[in-house]
Amino acid sequence: SAVISQKPSRDICQRGTSLTIQCQVDSQVTMMFWYRQQPGQSLTLIATANQGSEATYESGFVIDKFPISRPNLTFSTLTVSNMSPEDSSIYLCSATTRLQLHVAFFGQGTRLTVV
């Protein structure tokens, strides 16, 4: 399995500010994804992070609000911009690897609270 390091693990932020979450994978990665998990809910896909090009966003998520970078194979960032209390959630980085193409592994998540 892949080891996925995500940071920060948690943060409390003021509304109107932005937070960038980093994700580093330790092995050969094929795809990287960002999910959101709101309190008591399941995981919702925000976007697929594409290496060297714009991310592919799911319905309801836009680049201006959730800009994503993936400058190389094993690293990606998600920024939550102009935050409001509704953005309080857990944000999870996920990746698939060359050895297990269809299996997604998860980082430990970033617990974001917006006040």
Add this chain to the structure above:
Amino acid sequence: QKEVEQNSGPLSVPEGAIASLNCTYSDRGSQSFFWYRQYSGKSPELIMFIYSNGDKEDGRFTAQLNKASQYVSLLIRDSQPSDSATYLCAVSSRNTPLVFGKGTRLSVIA
């Protein structure tokens, strides 16, 4: 819209019993099926995946897939209190991200 449905629970079983978790999916083109376990405050952890119709066993866990019925299940034998968690069913097609169900909360009573 691809959907994955699970009973939210809680499902309560006594210690040592078999826990049966169920999941249905809407996309007939789905090819890969996964069960994740998520403890409160933690990220999802992969338990099993299954690609073919039938049963797949790994220790106390058995995944069952019936593509004709669009149904996948997870059996946990000899349930332990440490199995108490939320179990997430996830489904994907070729080269597409996972779609998750809402999860079933399992409580194993000692």
